[in-house]
Amino acid sequence: MAHAGPLFTFEEVGLVTDGRTRLVDVDLSIADRAVTVVVGASGSGKSTLLRLLNRLEVPTSGTVSFRGQDLAGVDVRAHRRRVGMLFQRPTPFAGTVHQNLLVARDDLSATEAGALLDRVGLDHHFLDRPADRLSGGEAQRMCLARTLATEPEVLLADEATSSLDPDATRRLEALAIALRDVGIPVVWVTQEPEQIDRIADHAVRVTAGRVEVLS
Amino acid sequence: MNGDVNGFGLLASLILIGIAVGISRWQRLGLERSILVAVARATGQLLLVGLGLGLVLADDAPLLWSWLWVVGIIVFAAVTIQRRAPAIPGLLRVCLVAETVTAVVSLGVIFGLSIFPLEARTLVPVAGMILGNALSAAVLAARRLVEEFTDKRDELEARLALGSTSTDAARPYVRVVLRTAMTPQVESTKAVGLVFLPGAMTGLVLAGVDPLDAVLVQLALMLLILGGVATVSTIIALGASRRLFTPDERLVPLLREAEGA
Numbered sequence: 001m002a003h004a005g006p007l008f009t010f011e012e013v014g015l016v017t018d019g020r021t022r023l024v025d026v027d028l029s030i031a032d033r034a035v036t037v038v039v040g041a042s043g044s045g046k047s048t049l050l051r052l053l054n055r056l057e058v059p060t061s062g063t064v065s066f067r068g069q070d071l072a073g074v075d076v077r078a079h080r081r082r083v084g085m086l087f088q089r090p091t092p093f094a095g096t097v098h099q100n101l102l103v104a105r106d107d108l109s110a111t112e113a114g115a116l117l118d119r120v121g122l123d124h125h126f127l128d129r130p131a132d133r134l135s136g137g138e139a140q141r142m143c144l145a146r147t148l149a150t151e152p153e154v155l156l157a158d159e160a161t162s163s164l165d166p167d168a169t170r171r172l173e174a175l176a177i178a179l180r181d182v183g184i185p186v187v188w189v190t191q192e193p194e195q196i197d198r199i200a201d202h203a204v205r206v207t208a209g210r211v212e213v214l215s
Numbered sequence: 216m217n218g219d220v221n222g223f224g225l226l227a228s229l230i231l232i233g234i235a236v237g238i239s240r241w242q243r244l245g246l247e248r249s250i251l252v253a254v255a256r257a258t259g260q261l262l263l264v265g266l267g268l269g270l271v272l273a274d275d276a277p278l279l280w281s282w283l284w285v286v287g288i289i290v291f292a293a294v295t296i297q298r299r300a301p302a303i304p305g306l307l308r309v310c311l312v313a314e315t316v317t318a319v320v321s322l323g324v325i326f327g328l329s330i331f332p333l334e335a336r337t338l339v340p341v342a343g344m345i346l347g348n349a350l351s352a353a354v355l356a357a358r359r360l361v362e363e364f365t366d367k368r369d370e371l372e373a374r375l376a377l378g379s380t381s382t383d384a385a386r387p388y389v390r391v392v393l394r395t396a397m398t399p400q401v402e403s404t405k406a407v408g409l410v411f412l413p414g415a416m417t418g419l420v421l422a423g424v425d426p427l428d429a430v431l432v433q434l435a436l437m438l439l440i441l442g443g444v445a446t447v448s449t450i451i452a453l454g455a456s457r458r459l460f461t462p463d464e465r466l467v468p469l470l471r472e473a474e475g476a
Contacts, residue, residue, distance in 0.1 A: 017468075056465055077380065080377065084376070091372075093370060104377045201348045
């Protein structure tokens with residue numbers, strides 16, 4: 001049965017790591033079927049907020065829920081495959097592009113792998129290329145294809161365009177909107193407020209670990 | 216030649232230390248003090264070991280003393296490895312397990328299969344050689360593991376984010392660690408006899424033993440040392456890498472050098 005409520009819910013969430021307060025009393029609902037842009041300065045806690053969504057961080061206090069289910073009780077690995085993540089810098093693994101995709105799903109056929117590349121705008125000839133020889137934009141799109149190989153229900157993007165040129169940035173933004181249009185909501189963290197205008201259905205600002213809903 | 220070195224011989228060998236100090240001063244390497252400290256420490260430590268071995272190897276000394284000596288080597292080696300890679304939380308316990316397993320396996324083979332007779336004069340030096348070489352490999356493994364988990368942190372998290380287990384996520388980097396730790400011993404095993412004559416064999420030849428007998432002793436030791444290096448490296452790399460993940464598959468922050476030192 002489909003869940004009708006919010007995608008993610010934060011209830012009184014606080015996080016302290018290394019003696020530093022990262023998030024303070026966060027109460028927030030992130031909408032389903034939408035692109036939610038989380039904006040904030042460097043060190044504001046926006047990436048920490050995102051990492052709580054796939055349990056790369058766990059809250060010190062409060063609860064984070066995914067479609068009504070407290071993440072403290074979920075199978076972490078299964079959850080991470082449902083909630084894919086794209087990181088700030090492209091993280092190609094050693095080997096070819098095809099081998100990278102197989103890390104995400106080891107039973108992926110060559111046809112399926114080619115279709116994944118197609119989906120992110122890369123030619124299927126890229127499959128045999130060494131992943132560490134791709135340009136920044138190509139590598140980030142390959143990482144997106146790798147994330148999509150797990151067939152996630154949600155995509156988290158942690159400043160995924162910060163190291164890309166404007167052309168590659170626009171391509172990735174268009175891919176985020178395309179994912180939303182096929183029913184995969186996106187939580188998009190950025191330092192660039194102009195991305196709110198370009199891709200956001202909803203926007204949230206994080207300042208010194210506190211969250212404010214903008215739209 | 217009977218292998219005796221008198222006081223004059225020892226002083227004469229210091230000439231080479233003088234040359235090393237001279238080169239350091241000439242090239243402004245700043246190593247003079249370190250060289251002299253190293254020589255002083257080695258002299259003091261070896262004299263103490265010599266006195267201790269004299270007691271342990273005495274004809275009427277019980278074999279238990281030799282076993283206690285081996286336990287001392289294991290503890291000292293574990294503490295040394297932990298100090299060289301203080302960024303890994305809980306490393307000391309892993310090192311104690313690694314050194315103990317290495318000692319049990321290699322000494323079990325040597326004395327269980329009667330390669331050498333189980334006596335104080337064989338137990339202590341053989342354990343020292345195997346665990347000493349294992350120590351170098353273990354330090355290399357632990358330090359390389361810290362480097363891999365620092366440099367490849369993004370990749371490790373990306374693998375975890377794809378739903379990989381921590382064991383699967385760490386596997387490519389642990390492989391690099393094992394290769395790094397074991398390669399020097401593999402290379403020196405390849406080069407033995409061609410490039411250098413190893414310590415035990417040299418010692419036996421200097422002491423007047425037939426060179427062929429010395430070679431057989433050295434060969435047995437080299438193979439056991441290689442096995443010991445493989446054992447200790449594997450336990451350190453796998454055991455310590457597990458310490459770098461939480462039970463719910465997140466990365467543990469590496470400790471700062473100063474905190475663990």
